[in-house]
Amino acid sequence: MSHQNHPELAEAFNKDFERTTWHDETLWFVRQKRDKAVYPIPEFQDLRTLASEIKDHTLSNLDNYLIEFEQNAIKNGVKVHWAADAVEHNQIVMEIIKNSCKVEGRNPRLVKSKSMLTEECHLNDFLEKNNIDVVDTDLGERIVQFRNEPPSHIVLPAIHLKKEDVGETFYEHLGTAKGEKDPQILTEAARQHLRGKFVAADVALTGVNFAIAETGSFVVCTNEGNADLGVNLAKVHIACMGIEKIIPDLHHLSVYTRLLARSATGQPVTTYTSHFTKPVEGKEMHIVIVDNGRTQQLGREDFRSSLKCIRCGACMNTCPVYRRSGGHSYDFTVPGPIGAILSPNIDLHKHKSLPFASTLCGSCSDVCPVKIDIHVQLYKWRQIVGQANELPAAKKWAMKGMAKVLSMPKVYDLSGKLARGALRILPHGLTHNESMNPWAKARELPDAPKQSFKEWYEENRQ
Amino acid sequence: MTSREKILASIASNKPSLVTMPNVPIFEGDGSVERFKNVLESIGGTAVELTTKAECQEAIDKYYHDLVNVASDIVKANVSINLDTNKDILEQVDLAVIQGEIGVAENGTIWVPESNMLNRALPFITQHLVLVLDKHNIVANMQQAYDKLEGVGNYGVFIAGPSKTADIEQSLVIGAHGARSMMVLIY
Numbered sequence: 001m002s003h004q005n006h007p008e009l010a011e012a013f014n015k016d017f018e019r020t021t022w023h024d025e026t027l028w029f030v031r032q033k034r035d036k037a038v039y040p041i042p043e044f045q046d047l048r049t050l051a052s053e054i055k056d057h058t059l060s061n062l063d064n065y066l067i068e069f070e071q072n073a074i075k076n077g078v079k080v081h082w083a084a085d086a087v088e089h090n091q092i093v094m095e096i097i098k099n100s101c102k103v104e105g106r107n108p109r110l111v112k113s114k115s116m117l118t119e120e121c122h123l124n125d126f127l128e129k130n131n132i133d134v135v136d137t138d139l140g141e142r143i144v145q146f147r148n149e150p151p152s153h154i155v156l157p158a159i160h161l162k163k164e165d166v167g168e169t170f171y172e173h174l175g176t177a178k179g180e181k182d183p184q185i186l187t188e189a190a191r192q193h194l195r196g197k198f199v200a201a202d203v204a205l206t207g208v209n210f211a212i213a214e215t216g217s218f219v220v221c222t223n224e225g226n227a228d229l230g231v232n233l234a235k236v237h238i239a240c241m242g243i244e245k246i247i248p249d250l251h252h253l254s255v256y257t258r259l260l261a262r263s264a265t266g267q268p269v270t271t272y273t274s275h276f277t278k279p280v281e282g283k284e285m286h287i288v289i290v291d292n293g294r295t296q297q298l299g300r301e302d303f304r305s306s307l308k309c310i311r312c313g314a315c316m317n318t319c320p321v322y323r324r325s326g327g328h329s330y331d332f333t334v335p336g337p338i339g340a341i342l343s344p345n346i347d348l349h350k351h352k353s354l355p356f357a358s359t360l361c362g363s364c365s366d367v368c369p370v371k372i373d374i375h376v377q378l379y380k381w382r383q384i385v386g387q388a389n390e391l392p393a394a395k396k397w398a399m400k401g402m403a404k405v406l407s408m409p410k411v412y413d414l415s416g417k418l419a420r421g422a423l424r425i426l427p428h429g430l431t432h433n434e435s436m437n438p439w440a441k442a443r444e445l446p447d448a449p450k451q452s453f454k455e456w457y458e459e460n461r462q
Numbered sequence: 463m464t465s466r467e468k469i470l471a472s473i474a475s476n477k478p479s480l481v482t483m484p485n486v487p488i489f490e491g492d493g494s495v496e497r498f499k500n501v502l503e504s505i506g507g508t509a510v511e512l513t514t515k516a517e518c519q520e521a522i523d524k525y526y527h528d529l530v531n532v533a534s535d536i537v538k539a540n541v542s543i544n545l546d547t548n549k550d551i552l553e554q555v556d557l558a559v560i561q562g563e564i565g566v567a568e569n570g571t572i573w574v575p576e577s578n579m580l581n582r583a584l585p586f587i588t589q590h591l592v593l594v595l596d597k598h599n600i601v602a603n604m605q606q607a608y609d610k611l612e613g614v615g616n617y618g619v620f621i622a623g624p625s626k627t628a629d630i631e632q633s634l635v636i637g638a639h640g641a642r643s644m645m646v647l648i649y
Contacts, residue, residue, distance in 0.1 A: 026632055043489050049484075053484040054483070054484060056481045057481045059478070060477055060478050060479065060481040063470045063474050063477065067470070076616075082464070082465040082466035082469055083465060084465040084468055084469060138629070139638060140629035156628075158629055161630075163631045166630050183635050186630055187627060187629075187637070188637075191637065194639060198639070199553060215613065215614060223625070223626050223628075224626070224638035224639045224640065225638065225639045225640025225641070228583075228585075228586045228640070229586040229640060232583035233549055233583050233587070248483070250613075251605070251608060251609070254603075254604040254608045254609075255486060255605075258568075258603065258604050265628070267505065267622075268505065268568060268569035268571075268622070269566075269569035269622050270622070271505075271622050271623055271624070271625060271640070272619055272621060272622075272625075273571065273622075274617075274619045275617065275619065277616050277617060278616035280545065280617075291472070295472035295473050295476050296476070298473060299475070
C-alpha cells in the first residue's frame with residue numbers, strides 16, 4: 001500500500017492558506033503562554049535539569065523500579081498486567097472488561113480519559129470490533145472521535161479544527177442548533193451528553209502521567225475532571241502505561257508537577273492532579289504496563305533519552321514545521337519533533353520522512369522540560385535513514401553529487417562559475433521550476449553575483 | 463517466558479550503566495496567602511478570607527443561597543453523601559463543601575485526600591465546589607507540599623480551580639465535566 005510522506009501531507013494541509021496561518025498563530029500563542037508561565041519561576045531551569053537527571057537515573061534502573069512499583073501496587077490490591085506489544089495490550093484490556101462486567105442484553109460500556117498509549121495501540125477500533133462501547137470523554141478527543149479522526153496534537157487533540165467545524169460535528173451528533181459555534185454553548189452540550197455516559201459506564205480507562213515506584217500509586221493529570229469522574233463512578237478502573245512512566249518517589253513527582261502544565265499550556269498546574277493508590281472496597285483497579293518498542297529504544301544509545309518525554313507537547317507548539325503542517329501530516333500517534341524521533345524506532349521505512357520534517361533550529365530542545373536533545377536526534381535519525389538506503393532518489397543522488405563536488409576544489413570553482421552564469425542567462429521559469437527545484441516553491445533566489453567570494457578575496461587581499 | 467519476564471529481561475540488557483540520582487532540594491519561595499489568592503483567581507477560582515472556620519456557614523449562605531442540594535460535613539447539608547451513595551443521588555448535588563488540607567501558593571492548587579471527600583466522586587460530580595482551607599497550611603510550591611504530606615493515601619487529588627477546557631479553538635470555557643465554579647474559604 002502506498003503511504004503518503006510528510007511533505008505530501010504537509011502540502012495538502014497548506015492548500016488552505018488561511019487555516020494554515022491560523023493554526024500557526026494559535027500554536028504560537030500557546031508557546032507564548034508557556035513562556036509567561038515559565039519565566040516567573042526562578043528555579044525553572046534547575047527543575048528542567050533535575051527532571052532530566054531523575055529520568056536518566058530511572059531509565060538506568062528501570063527494571064528494578066518497575067518491579068518495586070508492581071510489588072507495591074499488588075500490596076495495594078491493584079491487579080498488574082504486562083503487555084509486550086499493542087496486540088497483547090488490547091487483548092488484556094478486552095479481557096478485563098469482559099471478565100469484570102458481565103452485562104446482559106447490551107454491550108459493556110467504557111469511558112476513557114486521554115491516553116496516547118491507547119491511541120498508539122489502536123485500542124478503540126479493537127474494542128468496538130469486539131462489541132464494547134467506547135466513549136472518549138476529553139472534549140477534544142470526543143470531537144475527533146465523532147469525526148473518525150485521530151488527534152492532531154497530544155495535548156490539544158482537536159487543534160486542527162475551527163469552532164465552525166466543531167459546531168457542524170455537534171449538530172450532527174449531539175443535536176445542537178445548526179450553525180451554533182459558540183465554544184461555551186458547544187462545551188455545555190458536550191457536558192450534558194457526557195454526564196450521561198459517565199453515569200452509565202461500567203468501566204473507566206485512563207492513561208498514566210507518572211507512576212510512583214515507592215508507593216505503587218499512579219498520577220493522572222487533567223483539566224476537565226473527566227478522568228476522576230469516570231473512574232469514581234465506574235466499577236472497574238483500567239490504567240494503561242508505558243514502561244517509561246515510572247519515577248522513584250513522591251519527592252520526584254513534585255519536580256514534574258511543576259513542569260508539566262507550564263510547559264504544555266502555560267497553566268501553573270493542571271486543574272486535577274489525581275493520585276490513585278488503592279481501589280474502593282468492592283471495586284477493581286488494574287494497571288497494564290506496556291513495552292511496544294520502548295525497550296528497543298532504551299537500547300539505542302543515541303535515542304534512549306526520547307523515553308524521558310512527559311508528553312507536554314511544548315516541542316510541537318514551538319516547531320515552525322509542525323505549526324505549518326498540522327499534526328495529521330506526521331501520520332504517527334505522537335506528531336511533531338518528539339514524534340519524529342520516536343516513530344523511526346517503530347517503523348523506519350514508514351516514517352523515514354519524519355526526521356526531515358524539521359529545520360534543525362533547536363527550538364524543540366530549548367523548550368523541552370526534560371531536556372531531550374530532540375534536534376540532535378533528528379539529525380542522527382537522518383544519518384540512519386541514509387544508511388538504510390531510505391532517502392528519496394533525488395535527495396540521495398543530489399547529496400552524492402554534492403559530496404563529490406565539495407571534495408574537489410577545481411570542480412567546485414568551475415561549477416560555481418557555471419551556475420552563476422546560468423542563473424543570469426536562464427529564464428526565471430526554468431530556474432524556479434517547482435518540479436526541478438522544489439526549494440523555489442515559496443522562495444526567490446537572490447541575484448547571482450558576478451564573482452565568488454574566493455575570487456573577490458584573491459583580488460582584494462592586502 | 464511471560465511478557466513480564468520478556469520486558470524485564472529486555473530492559474536489563476538494554477539499559478545503560480547506572481546513572482546517579484540527583485539530589486532534589488526543597489526549593490524556597492513565597493508561600494503567602496496573598497500569592498495563593500492571586501494565582502487561584504488567575505486560574506478561575508475565587509478566594510474568600512474568613513476570620514474563623516465557624517464563619518463558613520455564613521459565607522455559604524451569602525454566596526450560594528440559591529443552590530438547593532448541598533453536601534458537606536462542615537456546613538449544613540441536606541443531601542447525605544457517604545461511600546455507598548449511588549450515582550443518582552450524587553448527580554443531584556449542586557454544591558459540595560469539603561475540607562482541603564494543603565494549599566500551594568505557586569499554582570493555587572489544594573490537596574484533597576479521599577478521607578475528606580465523603581465519596582470519591584463528589585468533588586467532580588458536584589455542580590459547584592467549595593474547599594475550606596487553614597491559611598497556616600499554605601506552602602510555596604509543590605516540593606514543599608509533598609514534603610508536608612505524610613503520603614498520598616488511597617486516593618487524593620490536588621485541585622486547582624474549576625473544571626475547564628480550551629479544546630475548541632483554544633477558547634477557555636469554565637465548567638467542562640467537573641465543578642462549574644470553585645471557591646476557597648481561607649480561615
